[in-house]
Amino acid sequence: ATKIRPLLAGNWKMNGTRASLDQIKAIADGVKAPLSEKIDTLLCPPASLLYVATALCDDSPLAIGAQDCHQQINGPHTGDISAEMIADCFGTHVIVGHSERRRNHAESDMLVRAKAEAAHAFGLTTIICIGETAYERNSGQTLDVLKRELGASVPESSTSETTVIAYEPVWAIGSGQIPTRADIEEAHAFMRDELVERFGTDGRNIRLLYGGSVNGDNAAELLAISNVNGLLVGGHSLKAVDFLAIYGAFE
Ligand code: PEP
Numbered sequence: 001a002t003k004i005r006p007l008l009a010g011n012w013k014m015n016g017t018r019a020s021l022d023q024i025k026a027i028a029d030g031v032k033a034p035l036s037e038k039i040d041t042l043l044c045p046p047a048s049l050l051y052v053a054t055a056l057c058d059d060s061p062l063a064i065g066a067q068d069c070h071q072q073i074n075g076p077h078t079g080d081i082s083a084e085m086i087a088d089c090f091g092t093h094v095i096v097g098h099s100e101r102r103r104n105h106a107e108s109d110m111l112v113r114a115k116a117e118a119a120h121a122f123g124l125t126t127i128i129c130i131g132e133t134a135y136e137r138n139s140g141q142t143l144d145v146l147k148r149e150l151g152a153s154v155p156e157s158s159t160s161e162t163t164v165i166a167y168e169p170v171w172a173i174g175s176g177q178i179p180t181r182a183d184i185e186e187a188h189a190f191m192r193d194e195l196v197e198r199f200g201t202d203g204r205n206i207r208l209l210y211g212g213s214v215n216g217d218n219a220a221e222l223l224a225i226s227n228v229n230g231l232l233v234g235g236h237s238l239k240a241v242d243f244l245a246i247y248g249a250f251e
Helices: 018-030 049-058 083-089 099-104 109-119 134-138 142-153 181-203 219-223 240-248
Strands: 006-010 040-044 063-066 091-095 125-130 163-167 207-211 228-235
Touching: 006 091, 006 163, 006 207, 006 240, 018 049, 018 240, 040 091, 049 063, 083 109, 091 109, 109 125, 109 142, 125 142, 134 142, 142 181, 163 181, 181 207, 219 228, 228 240
Parallel strands: 006 040, 006 228, 040 063, 063 091, 091 125, 125 163, 163 207, 207 228
Antiparallel strands: none
């Protein structure tokens, strides 16, 4: 198999004002050769900082993306942001289907898929998030949930160029709890099989990120698990020192 180029992605969620731009600048400056030649890096600040952030990252390999987009091209959708607007701000990626969106905004797999399609139509790479709740895990439904979410949230037109999958167990997000190595390995092997079954050989190249309570201390161990092709980081992406420690773990 060809070696998959890893991706480190940060999700700032609803955090960050102009005062945080120095952190973005520090991350952009810290993401440099030689390591940046081997891995891709992405930061998703709030939409309010998108345009300024991409300007700050002009000379850095750090890519900037958004945390969500609407499924329509434009129109009467107060408060939403379109894929075109993200691309217009020079954003190159967008997260869709984060569990906080699924839960707080009742986003369905079908909606997540439509958002991903809208993003692809404007040339954005999507980070499509899936993962089981604590209840689903405790009742033995984890792989069923992953199968359903992968099948229904990932558009037919997805390729390894346009689509990244992030496995984020809902109970591991912001909790300090992480699945066992064996559980992560099982989930990622399962997702890989599902993607190969659906997309053929290109399914082997679709990047599978792990997300949930990642920090500088556990990153290297997580990256050593097979079929873990990168990390999606929430809390520890806010400060440059924390995010760059995780970046260093890709060495
Ligand atoms: C996330 O919400 O995408 C996430 C992984 O959060 P945290 O790293 O804070 O658990």
